[in-house]
Amino acid sequence: VVVGNGALMAIAGALKILSVTVIPLSYLIITSHIAHIINGVCGAVPFSGVMYITVNWFPTKERIVATGLIMATLNTGIAIPFLLGPHIIPEPQENLTSPISLPFSRNYHFLDNVVE
Numbered sequence: 001v002v003v004g005n006g007a008l009m010a011i012a013g014a015l016k017i018l019s020v021t022v023i024p025l026s027y028l029i030i031t032s033h034i035a036h037i038i039n040g041v042c043g044a045v046p047f048s049g050v051m052y053i054t055v056n057w058f059p060t061k062e063r064i065v066a067t068g069l070i071m072a073t074l075n076t077g078i079a080i081p082f083l084l085g086p087h088i089i090p091e092p093q094e095n096l097t098s099p100i101s102l103p104f105s106r107n108y109h110f111l112d113n114v115v116e
């Protein structure tokens with residue numbers, strides 16, 4: 001289960017990367033949503049592992065505290081990249097024209113490039 005979950009998360013990550021670099025920009029919304037849905041389904045496995053650990057390792061009176069501490073640490077670990085990312089990654093330059101830099105430029109409007 002864990003290996004299959006990891007494989008699905010890797011596929012979703014690859015799909016997200018491909019949706020920005022290789023796949024035409026008109027399909028960006030569709031492929032991004034598919035990748036996020038796969039990640040959302042796979043995200044249940046790490047959270048269910050918390051309950052498994054607390055039930056097997058802790059006595060009944062300590063399970064609530066253990067679950068709370070594990071969930072707080074897990075969510076803090078998820079939040080740290082969002083807090084540090086803007087300080088580590090520089091602002092994009094305006095003259096970049098590669099496919100991966102276009103969606104991140106300030107003057108880019110995704111809906112202008114959608115082909116119906």
